[in-house]
Amino acid sequence: MPRPVQVTYEVFPDAPAMALAAATRFAHKIEQAVASRGIARLAISGGSTPQAMFKILADPSHPFAATIPWDKLQLFWVDERCVPPSHPDSNYGVCRDLLLSKVGIPAANVFRMEGELDPEEAASRYEATIRNALKLEGAESPHFDMIELGMGPDGHTASLFPHTDAINELGRICVANYVPEKDTWRITLTSPVINQGAEVVFEIAGEEKTDVLAKVLTGPRDVDRLPSQLIRPSNGKLLLLLDEVAAAKLPAASVLNDGQPRVGTLEI
Template sequence: MNYKIFSATQLLLDQLAEDFFLLSQKDKASHISLSGGSTPLLLFKYLAQSSYAQSINWQKLHFWWGDERCVAPTDSESNFGQCKQFLFDHITIPEENIHRIKGENDPQQEALRYAQEIKAHVKSVNGIPQFDWILLGMGDDGHTASLFPGQTNYQDSNLTLVATQPQSGQLRVSKTAVLIENSQRITYLVLGEGKADIIRKINAETAGSERYPAGKIKAKSGLTQWYLDSGSAKLLIEGNSDEC
C-alpha cells in the first residue's frame, strides 16, 4: 500500500491544492472525480479562501463525482451541493466544466445518463473512460464511493450503478469499480483516529481480497495512494509509509 502520512491536516491540504494547481497548468484539460465527506469539504474551503482560488487555471479542470446521494442539489447531504457552496460559488469556472450527478432524477435513468456524459467527455483507454485523477474517501466499514462490502461486483462492466446504503436504505448513484480502476491516479483521503482500525485491517488483508472495497479498488495501470493523517495511520506498522 502506498501510504503518505501527514503530520498536520494543513500539510495534506497544501499537497492536494498544489496537485490541483499542477494539473491546471497542463496543455490539455484534466478530468477529476471528487468525493463527498469531511476531508474534501476542508479542501474546498481552503481552495476558495487561499491564493489557489486565483492561481489555479479552473478552465482546464473538469469536475465529476464518484457518487451522489439521490437528493436535490440544495439538500445538505448533496456532495455536489457542498462543493458548490464552499468552492464553485467562490471561483471562476465554466459551467460546462462541472459534471454533477443529478440526484433529484430517477436513479436508474440518472445512472445511465451520467455514464453517457462520461463517455462523451472523458477519453477512453482500453475501451473504458480514463479519469486523470479520482479522489476517494473511505467509510468505517471500508466502503468507498457507494461501493459497499458484500454488495460490490468488482467485475461489473457498466460505468455507473445504483447502490443502496446498507443501514439507511438510501439510494445513491456511483461509479463502478471497473471505471474507478481505469483512472491514471487514485487518491484515498482518510483522516482521524476513528479510521485507524479499518486502515489497519485493510493493510493486513491478503492482496486481492474483496472484503473491503477501499482496499480492493486500485488503479490497474496508474498510481494508487493513500493520504493519511497521524490519527488514521496510528496503527500502521512502522516503515510501511512515508511521513510528511
C-alpha cells in the first residue's frame, strides 16, 4: 500500500475567487523560492482552469505583474498537446498570449514542450531540457518548487489519461502518450516527477468535476480508471484549490477565519 498523504482542500465561493487564490499562491511560491536560493522553478498545466489565473497575473490592476521577480522564474510545462505553438490548442501558446507576452520573464527562462515535433522526439528533447536546466546527474529526479495541476471529468491529470501507457511509466521524466479516446498524442511529465514537487496543487472548478473528484479522493484506488489518484507527493502533502461546486461531495470543510476559504482535510 502507498504511504498516506494528507490532503488539504480550500473551498472558494466560485471559480474567479479560486483563480485569484491560485495567482496569489503562484506569486508567493516564486517569491519564497527566490528568497531561499535565488531562483524559482514552476511547472504549469494547460486546460481552461489556469487561463483565469494567467489573466490575473498579467492584469496591471493586480500587483502580481509588477511585483513578481519574473527574471528569476524558470517556467516549465506539465503537459502539451501535439500541435505547433501557434495553434489555439497549444498549452504554451495560450500561456504566451495571456501571460508571457505581458510580463518581464526572459525568453531563456521559458521551457516549452515542442508539440510540433514527433511526440517521442518531443518527449525525449524535453527530458533533456529539464536535465540540462536543472543540472541533473544520472538518474536524479527533478524537483520543482511548485507543480500546478488540473483534473479532467474523466479523472485524468497532466496528460495521464485513463488506461494509457504513461500511467505505468516510472523511469522517465517525460513521455509521449497516445490517448485512444481522443485519437491523439500528448506529451506529459510522469507521475514520479510530479510527486517530487516541493508543492503540488490541483486547481479544480465546475460541476462536471464534482463526482469524479469525490471518487478520486474518497473512492477505491483504481489508477487505470482515475489517473489523478497517482498524485501522491513524496512529502506527504497535497493541496487542492476548489470552487464550491467541485467540492460539493467532499467531507464538509469548515471556516477557519472570516473572509478566508473553507478548509477541509482528509487522508488518502
